Amino acid sequence: MSAHGFRQASIAKLNEPGLGDKVHKATLHTTHGRDRLVESMPDWDSLRHRAREARLRALDHHDALLETFMRALKARGIGLSLAKTPTEACEIITDLVNATGKKVIKSKSMTSEEINLNHALEQAGAQVTETDLGELIVQLAEQAPSHVTAPAIHLSTEDIARIFRDKLGMQVPAWIDDPALVDDQTRNRLARDLSLTARKHLRERFLQADVGISGANFLVAETGTVVLLENEGNILLTTALPKRHIVLAGVDKLIETEKDLGVLLRLLPVSATAQRQSCYVSLLADAHPDMHVVLLDHGRSKLMADTQLRDVLTCIRCGACMNVCPVYRNVGGHAYGAAYPGPIGALLMPHLEGMDRFGDLPFASSLCGACTQACPVQIPLHDHLLTMRARIVQKGGPDSLRWPLRLASSAMHKASRMDRGTRLYPLVRKFAALHPTGKAWLESRTLPPPAKESFRRWWQRQHVDRPATDTSESWKKSAMTEKASAPEPVDSPDDLLPLFQQRMLELGPENTSEIQLFDAALVAEEYLRIRMEEHDPHTIAIQGETTEKREYTLGITRAEMLIADTGGVLVDMRDRSQGHPIMLAETHIVVARPSQIVPTVAHALVARSVKRKSGAWGDYQVLVTGPSRTADVEKVLVIPAHGPRKLVVVLCEEPVDLSSLRKPPEANRDAVDR
Ligand code: SF4
Structure with missing residues (x-):
């Protein structure tokens, strides 16, 4: 976009019928959900503070962290390339793809949008398929994403139905040309059909892909762990099924420790999608036989050296600043003409691509400060926008603003x-x-x-005319009300099981989440066998068995930890081939003991570090929080997306033997009797 392109583009977007309504509706939906969750988290402000400290510390020690991360990858035989520019990154990835095969599946990666990777790969003859529903929609529409976490936020259910009709041959109802004829329920049913059509369309592509390309939410230096958050299950499939896995991430994604990760994992899903935890958090620290990490600089090192603005690089790409921005809400993401729109884009893009191209974006703000208040890592976004404006004005432009500002x-x-x-x-x-x-x-x-x-x-x-007592009385009153409504923190282990049950069941509407409690292992095993009888034995995958790259209807795994405050379970998959049968299954049953419940994800990560060091656990864990889901079509919740439609947690006081489940129950009873 040329200088001042934002103004013209935003005028055009303001005149686009319905755009503002669509973006307002979706951003308000997420913002209200986020606000409700934040109210229930008494430690929210302290988490934000700790997250900022952690991210700033990572910038302070960036070179050392990069070295540690590189060493950790090398020890596992994982390839690593540093790319200074988008062109370099595209060339490295294109070579890696060409050496493996033409069929590429991609999970959502804003860094790949930043370098225009799809275009480079397609020029080189690759067939690239986006697997995140929102990304798939904009790819089919031949558009760019308009939000960092909700790429198709600018499209209505009817818009998407037309795209699927034209590009995927989907049968769509005639009322899409006159949606006023139908009620919300009918529109929501169509949103669900669209999501399920995408699931079907992508299933074969997952199974046939040669290369999977993902981004990374965080790169933990101390353990060399690549961390990926998602809801649909497409990242698990993208990183597990193809022969080669390529990770593309900015060098700013490095963090120091797993402890820092524990803090960031509590903030990111709340801010991004108004969830206590994303459905799947992949923790990849394994020696994958064919994995390559590409780290992109693209102006980041220069920004790191800018003492005033360097904390722009602490951004965790949650999109909360866009959701609350009055400018973004009215014009949408495409008006910015940039990979990163909204307040963070207005700060980042001029540094990545230069002032000539994006020097007008810092002026695309009312400076109301809503972005700063929403930012989970406390970046003073509106102050920084002002700093950028001052720099631009000091350099002499834009002329039209000089005398009004004086x-x-x-x-x-x-x-x-x-x-x-x-x-x-x-x-x-x-x-x-x-x-x-x-x-x-x-x-x-x-x-x-x-x-x-x-x-x-x-x-x-x-404040001057009114007697001073008025103010203090009203302050006291409001403080008392606040205290009365503040939620109680979780402070006793006895609270954990009921809290886990409550949070887990909240994750699955319409009977998609279930908990079964047992005292005796024999009874739990009998229950599992009864569930298995509902399926063809060849379509059941049990953790520990050899599995193939195909579809399963039932996946059974253990969980090593259960997280009370999110209702999530931490599964030690050990290696990636274990992940896909479970993720492709229609139902996922997780077996654990109530004593494995811990209060938060931070506690689970500490335990993970210890267990991995002792060799008790493998190097690939997935934190599963509810059945797979998507809300990429007008924020309508659809279960399932690419993963299981049902998650069942079986809690048993005694250890359950998964290897005995294929044997007839009599054989086990005989063994017990003897
Ligand atoms: S600047 Fe803050 S609010 Fe905006 S995307 Fe980044 S982390 Fe989220």
Whole structure:
């Protein structure tokens, strides 16, 4: 986008029928959900603070962390390349793909959007399939994603139905041309059909792919772990099924320790998708026989050296700043013409691609500060936007803003001038459009009517005219109400089982999550055998057995840990071939003991480090939180996406022997009797 391209693009987007409504509806949905969760987390602010510290520490020690991470990968035989520019990164990945096969599946990666990877791969003759539903939709529509976590946020159910009809041959109802004819339930049913059509369309592609390309949410230096969060199950399949796995990530994704990861994993899903935890968190620290990590710089090292703005690189790409931004909500992501839209894009893009191209984006903000308040890693986004503007203005541009800004600065420096300015405002408002600068300004804005009372006068009434006791009394009252409604923290191990049950069952509406409690192992095993009788034995995958690359209807695994505050289970898959049968199964049964429940994911990660060091666990774990899901079509929740449609947790006081499940029950009883 050329300089000042945002203004023209945003005017066009403001005039696009229905766009603002679609983006508002989706962003408000996520923001309200996030706010509700934040209210139930008494340690939210302290988590944000700790996350910021962790991310800043990672920047401070970046070179050392990079070295540690590289050493860890080398020890496992994983390839690593450093790419300075998008062109270099595309060349490295294209060579890796060409050496393996043409069929490429990709999970969502904003870094790949940043370097325009799909285009480079397709030019080299590869067939690239996006596997995240939102990404697939925009790929079929030949558009770019318009949000970092919800790529198709700008499209309605009807828009997507037309795309699927034209590109996938899906039969769609005639009412899509007149949606006013139907109720919400009918539209939601179509959203569900669209998601299931995508599942069917992608299933064969997963099984036949030569190369899987993923991004990374975090790279843990101390353990060389690649961490990936998702809801659909497509990342698990992308990283497990193809022969070669390529990870593409910015060098800023490095964090120091698993402890830091524990903090970030509690913040990211809440901020990104209003969930306590994403459905699947893959922790990849295994010696995959054909894995390559490509780390991209693309201006990040230079930004790291900028003492004022370096914390822009602490961003964890949750998208919360976009969801609350009044500019983004009205114009959507495409107006920015950038891989990263919204407030973070306005800061990042000029550094990645240069001021000439994106120097107008820091002005695409009302500076209301909502982004700063929403940011889980406490980046002072609106302050930084102001800093960027100051730098741009100091360099001499944009001209049209120079004298209005001087005027505003002069007024704001003296109360009497500000007062006069306030009184003159109704006149300015009336005649602003007569001046060329005012006219241009008003093309995409309206000046609000003058307030009935000035802020100074209001302040005077509230804080000077009113007796001091009023304020303190009302403060005391509101503090007491706040205290009364504050949720109790989890502080006793006895609380954990009921909390785990409650949180786990919340994850699966319409009977898609289930818990079974048993005292005796024989009874639990009998229950599992009864569940197995509902399936063809050849379509059942049990952890520990050799499995093939095909579809299964039932997957049974152990869980090593259960997370009380999210209702999640940590499964030690050991190696990736164990992951796909379970992920392709229609139902996933997890077997564990109640004593394995821990309060939070942070506790589970500490235990994971110890167990891995002692050799008790393997190097590939997946944190599973509910059945697979998507909400990429107008935020309508659809279960399943690519993974199981049902998750059953079997809790038994005694250890259950999974290897005995294929044997007739009599054989086990005889063994016990003897
Ligand atoms: S800047 Fe903050 S709110 Fe915006 S995407 Fe990054 S982490 Fe999220």
